[in-house]
Amino acid sequence: MQVKKVLNNNVLIATHPEYGEVILTGKGIGFAKKAGENITVDRAEKFFVLKSEDEQNQYKQLLDYIDETFIGLMNECMEMVxxxxxxxxxxxxxxxxxxxxxxxxxxxxQGLDIKNPFLKETELAYPREYAAAMEIVEWLKVKLDLAIPEGEIGFITLHIHSALTNRDLSEINRHTQLINDMVTVIEDSLRIKIDRTDINYLRLVRHFHASIERVQTDQFRPDQQEILAKVLREEYPVCYNLAWKLIKIMQQKLQKSVPDAEAVYLTLHLQRLSKQ
Known part of the structure; x- marks a missing residue:
């Protein structure tokens, strides 16, 4: 490879014969290096390709205000994950x-508090990523000698999930907000305050996440639930009607069709919650 630009002592941009422009990181890798010099990949602790020109520019801009030590910590975080x-x-x-x-x-x-209203919902939705985020937070606490609030675990979880699934972070955030909105509708409609530690709430949130995923990927299977739907409609009319209200909210937000069978599953979840 050839050095294209030294960004700092530990990061440089090089030209790779197969991948084009790549970013190399490693302790002292950029020290005394000049554009045009050859460099072998074994000199780097890590190298990665930012295929998007926008992401390349964003990463270069990060290096203008983030010190080299922190960049090094972040690279170690990525390797841990x-x-x-x-x-x-x-x-x-x-x-x-x-x-x-x-x-x-x-x-x-600076002493500013970090609030995360969706922490529990994030842990429920992405338990593996949440565990990895907890490990990163504990590691950073030691490295930076800093007390990091628990809410930060949730934000890191979403970044990890985004990177593992190649899903845009804004899409993941929209789905989290959608679930939060639907829970608010449930509380208002049933006139209850849901206990966020209640097992029935945990099941409902998991169901919402799975349902949104199936709708987004068109993985719903044909499900014959007509008889059960009729029974539920007659036995639990409030919860059944609320289930359809939630389905319409999902369809509007996701801009996709939600199968009728979803009303059955939601009614059962809502009935269990309404017993509070």
């Missing part, structure tokens, strides 16, 4: 998570 899941992460995490954590740390150092 990849080792844990035995996969290659989508490389947009280098931009997204580095940017997010840098400013999160700055806010914490």
């Amino acid at each position: 990849e080792a844990r899941f035995q996969v290659k992460l989508n490389e947009h995490i280098h931009v997204g998570l580095t940017d997010h954590l840098y400013f999160a740390v700055k806010r914490i150092q």
